């Protein structure tokens with residue numbers, strides 16, 4: 001439990017030997033933050049060890065879990081990722097006994113599972129990388145160049161991870177694809193089965209979640225955020241002197257806003273880089289305190305200025321209000337908030353744990369009410385069409401994106417139990 005640097009060190013990493021490995025940084029979207037829900041799951045099967053790391057959220061996990069329990073499979077956690085592991089532990093119906101059949105098991109899993117899953121799977125001889133047919137969450141392949149050793153291959157959620165180990169970006173795992181990485185290299189053992197237009201890659205990854213130096217759908221996230229800011233400036237100009245971004249995630253959008261508006265871009269908030277992202281902290285009190293720990297106003301740049309404050313999104317509204325106050329305390333004469341995405345009005349059930357429906361400030365309040373709540377002089381959001389256009393402008397050919405947290409149009413049919421209990425749906429068994 002804890003951050004990577006709190007858990008791993010030279011001493012406990014150096015005994016790990018081998019040529020295949022998987023790891024996972026869990027950010028809970030089904031099941032609470034407990035050690036029993038930590039990944040990767042590792043079990044023993046007929047054909048040796050099986051390890052599973054999962055980014056995403058299965059939306060039919062209740063049915064799949066019930067099927068396993070009816071078969072007599074015991075489960076020790078409240079995570080949907082353990083359900084995936086146990087589904088892969090058994091051969092599919094009609095499978096011939098006697099030889100490892102991971103690809104048939106994975107294909108069977110894809111046929112039965114609904115929702116978001118980018119998977120890394122460790123077996124005795126290979127690592128498999130699998131992405132759900134809608135391609136909701138990212139997953140990419142990199143190559144570690146031969147350097148006195150045989151070349152290696154690696155998969156990661158985001159391409160920004162590749163550079164840290166000197167790997168070169170190769171390509172994305174396609175939606176619905178199964179890729180096998182073994183001693184002979186990379187092989188696609190099941191190819192994509194969705195035309196690009198019916199895919200549903202999460203547009204919120206572009207807005208906020210992904211790192212700006214990652215490449216997704218062959219475009220750099222930073223460049224997309226800049227385009228979002230440019231579109232925002234065209235749609236929602238402000239009578240102001242300077243443009244300030246909420247660091248770091250809104251910086252590219254603020255630069256884009258400044259370029260398109262002709263206003264001066266400057267820093268107005270200094271960020272303490274050792275405090276984590278605020279929207280995923282577990283309660284509102286910590287989240288509010290987090291804003292004050294995390295940012296300081298830069299008076300030298302703000303004094304007497306009419307400020308456009310660009311943020312990438314407003315989720316609960318607990319950050320925007322304190323930021324507006326901080327800018328005023330720092331000397332800003334006016335604060336006009338501009339948001340490079342539409343109001344977040346609906347929860348996500350596909351792997352982003354942003355908030356329950358009623359916790360979202362956009363769920364039940366108008367833009368005017370939100371403006372009053374955060375104490376801004378004016379507030380405007382980028383339109384949904386403007387956001388989609390800005391994202392898709394850099395993609396060659398057809399593409400499809402999920403934007404359900406803005407529109408309520410989910411790409412997957414959702415059962416009632418998800419929309420009522422959300423991520424703690426399996427916690428009851430633990431009392």
Ligand code: SF4
Pocket residue numbers: 136201202203204205347348349350351352402403404405406
């Ligand atoms: S609902 Fe929003 S956060 Fe969730 S997958 Fe869709 S776009 Fe992403």
